[in-house]
Amino acid sequence: xxxxxxxxxxxxxxxxxxxxxxxxxxxxxxxxxxxxxxxxxxxxxxxxxxxxxxxxxxxxxxxxxxxxxxxxxxxxxxxxxxxxxxxxxxxxxxxxxxxxxxxxxxxxxxxxxxxxxxxxxxxxxxxxxxxxxxxxxxxxxxxxxxxxxxxxxxxxxxxxxxxxxxxxxxxxxxxxxxxxxxxxxxxxxxxxxxxxxxxxxxxxxxxxxxxxxxxxxxxxxxxxxxxxxxxxxxxxxxxxxxxxxxxxxxxxxxxxxxxxxxxxxxxxxxxxxxxxxxxxxxxxxxxxxxxxxxxxxxxxxxxxxxxxxxxxxxxxxxxxxxxxxxxxxxxxxxxxxxxxxxxxxxxxxxxxxxxxxxxxxxxxxxxxxxxxxxxxxxxxxxxxxxxxxxxxxxxxxxxxxxxxxxxxxxxxxxxxxxxxxxxxxxxxxxxxxx
Numbered sequence: 440x441x442x443x444x445x446x447x448x449x450x451x452x453x454x455x456x457x458x459x460x461x462x463x464x465x466x467x468x469x470x471x472x473x474x475x476x477x478x479x480x481x482x483x484x485x486x487x488x489x490x491x492x493x494x495x496x497x498x499x500x501x502x503x504x505x506x507x508x509x510x511x512x513x514x515x516x517x518x519x520x521x522x523x524x525x526x527x528x529x530x531x532x533x534x535x536x537x538x539x540x541x542x543x544x545x546x547x548x549x550x551x552x553x554x555x556x557x558x559x560x561x562x563x564x565x566x567x568x569x570x571x572x573x574x575x576x577x578x579x580x581x582x583x584x585x586x587x588x589x590x591x592x593x594x595x596x597x598x599x600x601x602x603x604x605x606x607x608x609x610x611x612x613x614x615x616x617x618x619x620x621x622x623x624x625x626x627x628x629x630x631x632x633x634x635x636x637x638x639x640x641x642x643x644x645x646x647x648x649x650x651x652x653x654x655x656x657x658x659x660x661x662x663x664x665x666x667x668x669x670x671x672x673x674x675x676x677x678x679x680x681x682x683x684x685x686x687x688x689x690x691x692x693x694x695x696x697x698x699x700x701x702x703x704x705x706x707x708x709x710x711x712x713x714x715x716x717x718x719x720x721x722x723x724x725x726x727x728x729x730x731x732x733x734x735x736x737x738x739x740x741x742x743x744x745x746x747x748x749x750x751x752x753x754x755x756x757x758x759x760x761x762x763x764x765x766x767x768x769x770x771x772x773x774x775x776x777x778x779x780x781x782x783x784x785x786x787x788x789x790x791x792x793x794x795x796x797x798x799x800x801x802x803x804x805x806x807x808x809x810x811x812x813x814x815x816x817x818x819x820x821x822x823x824x825x826x827x828x829x830x831x832x833x834x835x836x837x838x839x840x841x842x843x844x845x846x847x848x849x850x851x852x853x854x855x856x857x858x859x860x861x862x863x864x865x866x867x868x869x870x871x872x873x
Contacts, residue, residue, distance in 0.1 A: 445558045445565055453482065453572040460579055464629075470586065473595050474579045481578040481602045485571035485611040488773065492612045493564050495766030508614040512566060514544050515614075519551025519561045527552060532652075542652025543616035566614045573618045574611030578602050580622075580629040581833055587632055588802065588837070589844045597840040604780035605836070606829040608773065616653045617826045623650045624657075624830035627664045632804060635668070643668060657830065660818065663811050671804055745816045749785045750778050750861075751825050754868055777825070779861060781832070784839045786857035787850050791842040797849070805841060808834045 461474035514537065518527045530536055531545040550569055551561035558565070578598055585594040601607065610618045623646055630643045643665045651658025747753065755778045759771030792798050792809070801809075812834045819828055843850040 445554065445560075445562070446568065448558055449565065449568050449572075450482075453568075453575075454479075456572075457482065457576065457579070460576065464579070464583060469591060470582075473591060474582055477578040477582055477595065477598055477602070478575050480599065481575035482571060484603060485574050485608060486568070488608055488612045489564075489567040489571045491766050491769050493567055495764065495770065496563055498764055498766060505613075505615075511543065511547055511616070512563060512614050515547035515551040515566065516561060518544060518548025519555045521548070521552065524549060524552060539655060540616060540653060542649060543619065543654070545652075546616075546619060547614070563614065567612065570613060570618045571611045573622050574607055577607060577622055577625045577833075580625045581836075583629050584625075584632045584833070584837060585840055588805075588841050593844055594840075597836075597843075601833075601836055604776055605832065606777045606781065606825050607832075609777060610826055610829055612770075613826070615826070617829070620650060620653050620657050621830045623653070624661065625833050627661060628808075628833060631664050631668050631808070640665060640668060657827075660815060667804075667807055667811070671807065745813075748816060748819070748825065748828060750782045750864075752778060754865065755779065781825075782861045783854055783857045784836060786860065787853045788835055788839045788842065790853050791838070791846070791850070794849075797842065797846060800845070801838065801841065805834075805838050809838055 457478040458475055461471050461478060465471045465474055518530065521527050521530065527545060527548045531541040531548070535541055537544050547566065550566065554561040554565045578601075581601060582594055582598045585597055589597065607621065610621055627643055627646045627650075630639050630646075633639060647658060647661045647665060649658075650661050752758075752774070755775040756771070758774050759768060762768040762771050792801070812831050815831045816828065839850075
């Protein structure tokens with residue numbers, strides 16, 4: 440009964456928030472309806488996935504969830520028992536006892552506090568449902584971006600496909616900081632692709648600062664958004680030269696801030712990187728293609744890892760084969776869909792950009808963000824986990840969607856080719872292994 444009350448109360452709030460956002464960021468009634476439909480569909484899909492994950496948790500306990508999830512949930516439990524929200528704030532931002540990820544801990548701790556004091560207590564279910572809700576909000580902002588390049592009806596379909604088939608569904612079923620970072624990035628991208636205004640610029644800088652509190656590395660990289668926003672969007676204005684001067688001042692201010700942050704967090708970063716190295720090295724002891732990639736020479740290894748990261752995990756059926764119950768089997772099957780889908784997206788996009796006739800018609804902002812996406816991949820070669828990369832995946836999907844809409848025959852042919860190419864990679868892997 441308590442769980443039922445938690446679910447009903449939480450979803451009432453989530454639905455109200457989703458509807459409010461849809462009504463506020465769209466002016467056209469048809470767009471508002473489409474945005475709400477996408478939100479409800481996303482929330483339903485992610486909630487079913489969360490239910491599967493939670494039942495698996497009830498069946499196998501902590502063995503069903505990752506060490507990262509146990510870590511974040513444990514801290515959330517501790518913070519949720521504090522006497523007030525201000526106490527949680529002081530622990531996270533004044534004393535900074537966790538050293539890093541204080542924004543993520545405050546968010547989860549705040550959620551736990553609300554559950555403990557106004558609902559029937561914090562639990563993994565509460566945290567899972569919130570992840571599903573945050574992932575669902577991404578669909579609204581993705582729709583807002585795609586609609587600038589593609590008509591409403593087609594935009595709705597493209598977003599729906601992304602929601603069901605991409606890695607977003609996997610992040611929506613985890614008690615980590617990744618889903619919040621995904622939301623912050625796509626929120627920032629929606630501003631980047633909108634018209635220029637000082638108010639939006641201030642909001643975008645604020646989103647960058649918030650992201651820094653969730654994961655320092657992602658927050659610092661996200662600084663490209665306000666810089667690109669000023670540079671590209673201010674070209675439309677006559678006083679562009681004054682805006683450029685403002686950009687230089689902003690970069691200096693951000694540089695000073697970054698320097699101060701790096702000094703404070705340098706120990707945390709080194710600790711994180713050591714963990715990544717240990718994690719990556721540990722892959723050599725596991726099955727899969729990753730252990731062979733890590734043996735390649737420096738330089739070639741990074742390039743191959745970037746390529747591999749776009750189909751990871753490969754082979755995608757390992758989790759399904761290792762499953763011990765129906766819940767793990769379903770989770771494993773879902774995890775097989777995302778890398779297969781993303782291989783199709785990457786394959787089609789690369790072929791699209793490769794053709795000069797098509798490439799020259801791609802909007803400038805899509806090209807700029809596409810270049811940033813490639814830089815982002817190379818910057819993350821120390822850890823090829825897709826959940827750390829998915830926050831920038833909407834960029835590549837935007838290019839894919841734009842190309843698919845404008846050159847459907849070309850892309851349909853390449854979808855067929857990519858399906859056979861992926862199946863060929865699977866056969867080749869099995870041939871090499873066995």
